Amino acid sequence: MNNPFLKVIAGIENRDLNKVLEIASVAAARRVDAIDICDDETIIKAVKEKLANSSTKLFVSSLSTDKLLRAHSLGADYLELGNFDHLYEQGQTISLDAIVSMTTQLISHLGSGQNLSVTIPGYLSVNEQSELAQILDEMGVAILQTEGGAISKASSSGAIGQIEKAKVTLANTLELKAACPNACIMAAGGLSPLTIPLALAAGADGIGIGKAISKLGSQIEMIALIQTIQEKMNSNKFILV
Numbered sequence: 001m002n003n004p005f006l007k008v009i010a011g012i013e014n015r016d017l018n019k020v021l022e023i024a025s026v027a028a029a030r031r032v033d034a035i036d037i038c039d040d041e042t043i044i045k046a047v048k049e050k051l052a053n054s055s056t057k058l059f060v061s062s063l064s065t066d067k068l069l070r071a072h073s074l075g076a077d078y079l080e081l082g083n084f085d086h087l088y089e090q091g092q093t094i095s096l097d098a099i100v101s102m103t104t105q106l107i108s109h110l111g112s113g114q115n116l117s118v119t120i121p122g123y124l125s126v127n128e129q130s131e132l133a134q135i136l137d138e139m140g141v142a143i144l145q146t147e148g149g150a151i152s153k154a155s156s157s158g159a160i161g162q163i164e165k166a167k168v169t170l171a172n173t174l175e176l177k178a179a180c181p182n183a184c185i186m187a188a189g190g191l192s193p194l195t196i197p198l199a200l201a202a203g204a205d206g207i208g209i210g211k212a213i214s215k216l217g218s219q220i221e222m223i224a225l226i227q228t229i230q231e232k233m234n235s236n237k238f239i240l241v
Contacts, residue, residue, distance in 0.1 A: 001033045001034065001057060001206075002033055003205055003206075004200055004204060004205055004206055004207060004233055005033035005034065005205070005206040005207070006032050006033050006034070006206070006207050006209070006226075006229060006230065006233060007032070007033060007034040007035065007036055007059065007186065007188075007206060007207070007208045007209070008023060008026075008027045008032050008034070008035045008036070008209060008210070008213055008226065009035075009036040009061075009188065009208050009209065009210030009213075009214075010023045010024070010035060010036060010037045010038070010210070010214060011037075011038065011210060011211075011214055012036075012038050012039075012061040012062070012082075012083060012085075012086060013038065013086050014037070014038055014214065015038055015040050015043065017042065017043055017046060019214070020037055020038075020043050020046075020047060021046060021047065021050055022219060022222075023035065023213065023214060023222065024037075024047045024050045024051060024056075025050060025219065026213075026219050026222040026223055026226060027054075027056050027226070028050065028051055028054035028056050029223065030223060030226045030227065030230065031054070031055060031056065032056050032226060032230075033055075033056065033057060033206075034056060034057040034058070034059050034077075034078070035047065035051070035056055035057075035058060035059065036059040036060075036061055036080060036208070036210075037058070037059070037060055037061070038060070038061065038062070039060055039061065039062035039064065039067040039068065039070075039071055041070065041074065044058075044060060044071055044074045044075075044076065045074060048074065048075045048076075057077040057078060058075070058076050058077045058078070059076065059077065059078040059079075059080050059117060060076040060078075060079060060080065061080035061081075061082060061083060062079075062080070062081075063081070063082070063084075063087075063094075063102075065081075065102050065105050065106055068080075068081065068106060069106070069109055069110075072110065072115065076115075077115070078115055078116070078117050078142070078143070079106065079110075079115055079116055079117070080116075080117045080118075080119070080145070081099065081102055081103060081106065081116065081117070081118045081119065082117075082118060082119025082145060082147070083119045083145070083147055083188070083189075084119060084121055084147065085147065085189075088123070093121070093123060094121060096121075096124065096128055096131070096132050099118065099121070099132060099136075100132070100135055100136070103116065103118055103136060103139060103141060104139070107139060107140070112140055113136075113139055113140035113141040113142055114140065114142050115142065116141045116142055116143070117141070117142060117143035117144075117145055117186065118136050118141050118143070118144060118145065119145045119146075119147055119188075120132055120133055120136075120144055120145065120146060120147070120172070120176060121147065122146065122147040122148040122168055122169070122172055122189065126175050129172060129175060129176060129179075130175060130176065130178075130179035130180075133176045133179050133180045133183065134179055134180055137180045137182075137183045142184060143184045143185075143186050143206065144176060144180065144183050144184065144185055144186070145185075145186040145187075145188050145208060146169050146172040146173050146176060146185065146186065146187050146188060146189060146204075147169065147172070147188060147189040148166070148167075148168030148169035148170075148171070148172050148189040148190060159194060162192045162194045162195055163194075163195060163198075165190040165192070165195075166189075166190045166191050166192065166195035166198065166199070168189070168190070169187055169188065169189040169190050169191060169199065170187070170195065170198055170199055170202050172187075173185060173187040173199055173202040173203055173204050174202045174203060177202065177203030177204075178203075184205045184206065185203060185204055185205050185206070186204065186205065186206035186207070186208050187199035187202070187204035187206070187207055187208065188207070188208025188209070188210070189208075191207065191208075191209055191212075192212055193225070193228050193229050193232050196209075196229060196232050196233065197232055200233065207229070207233065209229060212225065213225055213226065
């Protein structure tokens, strides 16, 4: 994939086939680097078919190792352990040890972590996030994804509000890149076209953008927003070799 790369997130809880296919169509049309979808088998198969003639990579997100392994057998390019926002909304959390255990299980079946992306829970302390990132990096996990959008609350409007919404994600990106300078860090959670350059400046190798796109009502709006994001990222883009 390109560096920095762009991943459009349809949503781990988004099981609306038509909506997910709409987002996939836009991602393919704009040659987005990757799209991230839920673990529903019907949706995986349909999106895989939609992307058949596209360079867009397919990520499947889940908190179930069995469903992730099933997604791999269905042709998913990357398996995403996470994200955890919907757990927080239900008043639940996930421990460092649980993430390591699930990652170990996945790698034992896959043979390596090169097809894995793991979200680092944003509610963990900075030290715990860094420790988890280092463990996962040493295990060979391909991508470490930040979060923070569900934790940050914006009290202002306009540019200040967008920065407030992204501040935890930006801080976590800085910390994880410092802890694992050679790891591939994807910044996701509460980002907007305004704050994406800040995430790249913080050391992000990839950008994940979800609700900003999925909340839009038409493909024309989605295409326009993705094009804006790509233009923001373009000056920092080079090809990984």
